[in-house]
Amino acid sequence: MLASVYEDDPMQCRCGDCGALFNVPSPSGLSLKHALSAISAIECVRCDSVNVLLGQSRSWAEDRALMRSPLTASVEARASDWLRTGEIGLAAIAIHKFMTTRRKDRNDFPTDMGELRRCLLLLRRIPEWDMRIGEMRALSGEWRNVAAIWPELTRSFSRETGLEWKRVPTPKTAELLESALSKPVRRWGII
Numbered sequence: 001m002l003a004s005v006y007e008d009d010p011m012q013c014r015c016g017d018c019g020a021l022f023n024v025p026s027p028s029g030l031s032l033k034h035a036l037s038a039i040s041a042i043e044c045v046r047c048d049s050v051n052v053l054l055g056q057s058r059s060w061a062e063d064r065a066l067m068r069s070p071l072t073a074s075v076e077a078r079a080s081d082w083l084r085t086g087e088i089g090l091a092a093i094a095i096h097k098f099m100t101t102r103r104k105d106r107n108d109f110p111t112d113m114g115e116l117r118r119c120l121l122l123l124r125r126i127p128e129w130d131m132r133i134g135e136m137r138a139l140s141g142e143w144r145n146v147a148a149i150w151p152e153l154t155r156s157f158s159r160e161t162g163l164e165w166k167r168v169p170t171p172k173t174a175e176l177l178e179s180a181l182s183k184p185v186r187r188w189g190i191i
């Protein structure tokens with residue numbers, strides 16, 4: 001397992017057949033042609049299936065099972081654990097970076113349901129940051145709008161996916177996010 005996702009960014013995958021979650025090194029530095037060829041050769045570490053999906057879209061149960069720092073550990077311990085065991089996304093990294101350093105050099109906001117899910121998973125591990133999500137308004141106009149409806153987004157997501165945040169369609173939450181961003185959110189992927 002890599003020590004830091006900021007620099008090394010492994011690709012997080014899910015097996016479309018057996019559901020195994022695993023990481024593979026990012027093919028950075030390769031030409032696109034060779035990178036695509038390397039990616040298409042990836043097999044599931046558990047069942048050898050080639051039906052491998054990019055991204056994990058973890059449920060809360062899956063995310064919790066991978067955590068190494070309990071919810072009772074310090075914020076610092078859970079923040080550090082997320083770098084090793086969390087489901088990584090650009091918007092989630094922006095939250096993590098801002099909350100741990102107050103620096104504004106990463107300002108990605110959730111642009112699809114997968115990105116939103118990864119943000120929510122991070123904040124479920126660290127509810128102390130959920131309380132501070134309003135501070136993300138300082139990063140951009142998009143974050144200002146999204147942060148303003150964050151509690152509503154979280155409630156809607158939980159209503160649509162249940163307590164364990166199952167991988168099911170979340171059309172109402174997508175609509176809410178779209179209303180905050182004033183543009184369509186991407187709906188590709190397995191949900």
Ligand SMILES: [Zn+2]
Binds near residue numbers: 018019020044045047
């Ligand atoms: Zn498999």
